[in-house]
Amino acid sequence: MNRFTLPALGAALLLALMPGLGQAQAFPDKPITLVVPFAAGTATDQLARAIGTQVTAQAQQPVVIDNKAGASGMIAAQQVAKAAPDGYTVLITTNTTHAANEHLYKKLPYDPVKDFAPITGLGKGGQIMVVNPAFPAKSVAEFVALAKKEPGKYSFGSGSSSSRMAGELLQQMAGIELLHVPYKSNTLAVTDLLGGQIHMMITDSATGLPQIKAGKLRALGVSSAKRSPLAPEVPTISEAGVKGYEMGYWFAAYAPAKTPPVVVKRLNELLAAAAKSEAAKTAFYEPSGTEVFTSSPQELAQFQAAETQKWGRIVKAAGIEAE
Template identity: 60%
Template sequence: MPFLCGTALAQGYPTHPITIVIGSSPGSATDGLARAVGMEVTRMTGQAVVVDNRAGAFGGIAAQTVARAAPDGYTLFMTTNTTQAANPHLLKKLPYDPIKDFAPVSLLTKGYQLLVVNPQVKANSVGELVALAKKEPGKMSYGSGSSSAQVAAELFQQVTGSKFTYVPYKANPQAVIDLVAGQTDMMIVDLAASLPQVKAGKLRALGISSPKRSALVPGVPAIAETLPGYEAGYWNALYAPANTPAPVVQQLSDLMRRAMASPAVRQVVDQTGMEVALSTPDELARFQLAELGRWGQIIKTAGIKPE
């Protein structure tokens, strides 16, 4: 009977507005992707899609909101490896279970980050930044509003033997604002939050965290050119609350596949330095389990202690 009810629900789905909850503020890569996808879903279904920004606690506030929502397909969670793979290794207490509380819908994108500094920092390359940081360990600082940004910077320190003081933020866009203002010195952060400031001359890009250079910033070397093997990326995916009927989850997965293929969404993906990486619900479930282990190893290697 539950399956039949779920099938009937899916056949008429959606019949009213959908809310996509995200754990970051406006201006982040996830925010831009959620709004672009939402517009496409509206175009395809005729139903409005509302993006609900709930920054804070490394996405934990947003995750908890969706975990407690009705499992009917009308409250969704667009998130990253921060909440679904890294937080269990970074935080001693989580207000949600990244596996049990959610129904995987689809992997959406994968992306990389820019190493950026305030223009007042007297470094024009990764090597110069490392040398500068080593002169006075801990004097320079880095900001972070996500686990992807934090782990990338901590891994950078471990690989180079440098020491920066960590300054936490609720979301990356706020951290970028303070970096521009000179309140911090360095970040390794998604292109959506950092590239506009680089193009405006308000930040200097020293490297990108991908294995090779990106066409979006062709003049910026890969960090790996100076630090062989260095790589730090992130991914976006869509989830529904646990116990959402399988037919509704499949309907959502199909909507995501169609939305991500649209020129408008592809443009947003390209502009933010990401690449489309779609999956089935089962494939996302397996991918997330593998990522839990991988991020746990990265965080352990970086020497980050759970807080």
Template identity: 60%
Template sequence: MKILRSAAIAVALTGTAAISAAQPMRFPEKPVTFIVPFAAGSATDQLARALGVAFTEKTGQPVVVDNRGGAGGLIAAQAVARAAADGYTVLITTNTTQVANPYLYRKLPYDPVADFAPLTALGRGGQVLVVPAASPYKSVADVVAKARSQPGKLSFGAGNSSSRIAGEMLKQLSQTDILYVPYKSNPQALTDLLGGQIDLMVIDTVTGIPQIESGKLRALGASTQRRLSVLPKVPTLEEAGVKGYDIGYWFAAYAPSKTSPAVSARLRQLLVEAVHSPHAKTFFNSTGTEPWTTSAEELAQFQSAEATKWSKVIKAANIEPE
């Protein structure tokens, strides 16, 4: 009798599980927050907002984009690491918080691996060396010549690790001394560049392209091995004489580490669909950024490989952790 009763319970449980499995996950059921480590107007912010529109259209739930700039992304990353692991808080970020910061700061208020559940990569792209349109420097060779003749005279600004490391790499590979000026975000650095307070930047295409197309900035060299599709006439920095120069940026999404596999999978599905939406397509096409999605496992592996690469670049640039 006990055996039959146990069997009946097992059948009932199996049936319940089957019914549950057949039912679609009812997530999200309230607004979702995308936390961005950089200021409004930054590349990451623009992508987050484009994804948010597509996310809302698919789910019917609003997406709140919460910009928490400053401290190299530490504030935003820590906020997500400490958030409830219910899927309603997502970090839309870059290589800055996940691979560069461990080598730029002595103490992090979060662990870029242990504190997060990788969801998917979102996109990747290159940067471009720019100067104000009124600048006397017409080429990369002009910048290098000036920096060599007057060490420390020129300055470059950066509001994220991608721009900073790109600038430091320029110094290292061209054997020049250019003063680094830190900013909370690239849009802030761009404002000072346009105002003549700093001389140059290596900036992401998302932030730089509108200013280049409007004639306010002059593009001198692309950071990647191949010329950028949105700036086909601009040589790469390597073509311009800075041998070995190659660096880019990428976007990805993460949830708090203890988020359930089911919720993480649902978030990934929605984000992948958002990346391939018309809203995101407009962002990618206008900025020269490549849409790029991965599985959670692929993102984790990629992040690990990038951490190794960036650590070498940072150490070679002699950047001391703050």
């Protein structure tokens, strides 16, 4: 009897010592929720929807998009940090929650490192500086000249840390003083820019380009080191008057901490394949000018650490005190 009982006990002990093994073999066997820290229509939301569609096609399970906008992504990040570590709740986020916020806020309701299991990078992109067509400045140089003439008169809006830091860096490098107006999302800031409530913003291309192409906003410059292939006529901010200026953003996926490594590995496979798919490229990456950026969980952790240090330097140089 012992010859048959001991192997059975050994198998039971193996499963007990390897949490998530049985789960991973069938993962996913129910809907996955992708939590997005920003409003519907933002670049992160568009990316999550493009990725989610492809995950559904691969895994044959529904993917639910849950937009939890507000508090610079902290609401969504906290929700995922507290979620069950089973792989069915994933944060599709940016450098806002996982590199910038810890330098901008004295107390975060989550720990960007300890509370999450990195899955994969998803993309990198540049931003675009836009104004209302009625605004007198038709170039970056003209905007800077106006701002220097009347310090503090002109405002810039932001709905993410990437957008805010782009504006802060512009002030620092151009030697100008602007009034910062915060929003829950870049789309809300664009709405006020269209209505003339603010004067300028530097937003993600996915949000700004449709308004530019429709003639509702005027592009002054792109924040990346090179011109965007989607708007080659728009100069970089560096070549348009603020030499050396460069600011971008990135997307990545995270699960709650303590998610079993085998489940993280499966999520990495699903999300990376989704990002590299032709369908996602057509739906999001090409229209938004975003570069596909996938990684191993370990590579994402290292990348995040380096980015956190970089954003800390920018915040300190801009003289921003944590709120």
